[in-house]
Amino acid sequence: MKINWGTAIVIAFICFIGFIMYFVVNMSTNDKYDHDLVVEDYYKQELEFQKDIDKEKNAKALTTNISWKKSEEGIVITFPEELKINKIKGKVFLYRPSNKQLDFETPISLSDHNLLIPDNRLLDGRWNIKVDWTYNNKPYLYKAEINY
The missing domain is CATH 1.20.5 (Single alpha-helices involved in coiled-coils or other helix-helix interfaces)
Structure with missing residues (x-):
């Protein structure tokens, strides 16, 4: 055929x-x-986006913004020296794009102007850090990508 x-x-x-x-x-x-979506409550977070933009503007208006550095113990997040630490409230959210089971949130509790994220909670690779904090009831937001 x-x-x-x-x-x-x-x-x-x-x-x-x-x-x-x-x-x-x-x-x-x-x-x-x-x-899965990147985050579970994607649509809720999308509605909060303008608030986040305003918080980031407040943070950029500071004389010195939050900074971070890698140390032997983990990641050290440093808040501006001119602020009083007892008036800083908020939380730090670490987001792992490759695995949502590794995401975690920790409240901000400062003894000096540094906050330590312990090394045992962090795996090597990319992390997105989001520090959502207030000082004198004024909201601030700091975001960064960390390659740990």
């Missing part, structure tokens, strides 16, 4: 569509390929 060009093209299209459908079904049903 001889196959002409038209029949060969139709067979090729059917094989290609079958191949693509196999991968679509496999990717959507297999638990190995998890397709």
Whole structure:
């Protein structure tokens, strides 16, 4: 039996569509390929975005902003020296883009102008840090990407 060009093209299209459908079904049903949003409450966070912009403007208006550095004990977050530490309130959120199970949040509790994030909580790789804090009831926000 001889196959002409038209029949060969139709067979090729059917094989290609079958191949693509196999991968679509496999990717959507297999638990190995998890397709979660980046964060669980994505839409809620999107509505809060303007507030975050205002907080970041407040932080940039400071004479010195928050800084961080890597140390042997972990990550040291340094708050501005001119601020009184007993009036600083807030939380630090560390977000791991590659694995949401590693994300964690810690409250800000300062004895001096430094906050230590212990090394045992951090794996090597990329982390996004978000420091949401207030000073004299004025909100501030600091964001950074850390390669630990």
